[in-house]
Structures are given as structure tokens and as C-alpha cells.
Amino acid sequence: MKRRIVTLIGLLFIVIGIVMLSLPKMAEYNINNHVTRVDDMYHTLDSNQLRSNVESEAEFDFSAIDDISPTDTFFDPANLDSNLVLGQIVIPSIDVQLTIFKGITNQILNAGVGTMKENQTMGKSNYSLAGHYTHSGQLFGRLEELNIGDKILLNDKEMIYEYDVYDTLIVPPTAVEMIEDQLAEEHGNAIVSLMNCFYVDDVNTGDRYFVLGELVGTHPYSEAGVAMNHF
Template identity: 35%
Template sequence: MKKILSIILILAGLVLLLTPFLTEQIIKHYNKSIPINEITAENMKSNNETEVDFDFSSVRDVEIISIIKGAMNFNKELVVGVLLIPDLNVNLPIFKGLSDANLISGAAAMKVDQVMGKGNYTLAGHNMKNKDLLFGSLMDIDIGSTVIISDGYTIYEYPIEN
């Protein structure tokens, strides 16, 4: 009985130690699995017609359970644009709708009726400790840097101002 309990405790400890690494690896996998340069403007326009949820309360913090659930619901056909921040080497897809699946893979449009180029286009994203993942490097942005979004037809540039 003591042997079994010891093995269970060791395995539980290993899982706890590996959780941050596994979380990062899952996010890297889904973020890299979207061939942004292969998604056409027509695809993005068509994807934007898809009806999805915009329930911010359904989004969870980045933790292993939300990552696994998000990975199971991942849909790359919800990409409606691209977000670039050249100074930070950020290149992320913009997904329609708020969900764990969308947020582990890129940025998510926050409102149903928003349109790129018309008023504010609000996005949600996860800020990660690893600066190479998602919005992890966003705190390093400098005044004068440019944030670029595109729907495949038009490029919209936003300078970072004080």
C-alpha cells in the first residue's frame, strides 16, 4: 500500500512540475498550426460571416484545463484577420469570437458588430510569461511602434502613442 501511495505521489508531483512546460507546448503547437500566409482574404471574409459566441465570461485564465478544452474546440476557420507588431516580432491570427480555443492560438475579436477600419477594433489576448508566446512581449512595446491589423484586403496601421 505504501508503495502504491508513493508512486501516486511521485506521479502527481511530476505532473505539477511539468504543467507549465506542457501548457507552453500546447499553445506553441496551436499558434504555429495556423498557416496565416495561406489564408486568403476571401477565406477571412467568409469566416467573418460565421456566427460565434462573444461571451467574455466564458474565457478562463491560461491553465492546463482551459488549454486542453480550448485545444479540443480549436477551429482555424474562424480566422478573420492578422495582427502584426513588427518591433516585437508578433504575428498572430485574429479569430472571430471569444473562446479559450481562439485565445490559445492568437487574438480574438471582442465584439459582434465591429469592423476593421471603422472605429475601434477591440481584441483580447493572453499575456504570457514567455515573451515568445502570444502577447507575452506586449509590455516591451515602445512609443512610436506600430500595430498592424489586416483583413486580407486592407492594412490598418496604429501607432503607439503616449
């Protein structure tokens, strides 16, 4: 009997080990699935719907946001509200194409990016977006690879807003000035500010990583234009 119990315990530990080893790959698969599903949601909406969604009520509780974990990725993205979809962000140099939602929740950040202030307008002032860092490089996991001059494209299916990266920096979480409109006023032009948590050797330092881009042009929306960076 004791030998049987020991054998069962050993098998249990083997199963647990296999599950733990497979969790990161399962998380990558889940994130890809979430991104695809909310992208499909974005494509069902027209510019009029996206424009009206700017007035939707949304959550902006930063204290409720957790680091992304494999278990978090098992949520159903179908629960996300299409009335919170505002548009899309495309960053060609790091192969980013994500849906922009109004507000900040764990569900939003596990599938796309979220706006960081209640009243934001693409192409005006400081349009601030937050996304999750991931070890796999999904979502905003490759934000640190952006270089000065790289393109950031936002669209609301009416216009494409073209930004060029002009600065990157690491700040403490208390640096709320990074998302305020005064930052754009000081720069002398409309900007976009992209944020994720700053990691060193896959360990969260508690700081925030920001990429800042300045508006260099606006263009009539075309899906092909966004995808190819041709206007």
C-alpha cells in the same frame, strides 16, 4: 504489507510531483502548437474568404472566459472554425504573430486573439482585440513591453493596417468604454485597442491592461511586407 503501501504512496507522490513540474513546459509546447496550427489555417484562406468571414456568427460571452491554465492548453485547435478567421496581427517589437478570430471563446484565446465586438472593420473606428496573458510571454503575454511609437500591424490579406502605439493604461473590468467606437471618435482617428488581463508577480489583479494604437497608414497586402515591416 504496510511498508509496501508506504513505498507505493511515496512513488505516487513522486510521479505527481514530476507531472506538476512538467505541466508549465507542456503548456508552452501546446500553445506553440496551437498558434502554429491556426496560423496554417490562416494561410489556407484567401482575402475573399476572410472578407466573407466578417459576416459569420460568433460568440461574445466574456463571462465564460477563464484564465489560461496548463490543462486548458490540451484542447484540439482543429476544432476551431476557419469561418471565424478574419486575418492576422503582427507586433514586431515583441515578436507577436497571431491569427485574428471573430468572437471570444477560451479555444480562440488559447491559440490566437479575438475581436471584442460584433461588427468591427480593420482600419475603422475602434478595432478591439483580446488575448491571453501567459507567464511564458506567449500569446499576449508581452503586451506590457510595448512602448509609445511601436508598430501594430493588422491584415486581412487585402490590406495591411499600420498603427502606432500612442497610449497604455490599466483599467477595471467595468471600463467597457475602452472597446467602444466613441474612443476612436474622441481621439480623432481610427484606432486599435489590445487587451489582456493585468497581472502583478504572475497574479491576476482583476484589472485589464490596454494598449492603444492609432492608424498611420494602409498598404496593399504582401506577406513579406508584414514580416519585414516593409511596405
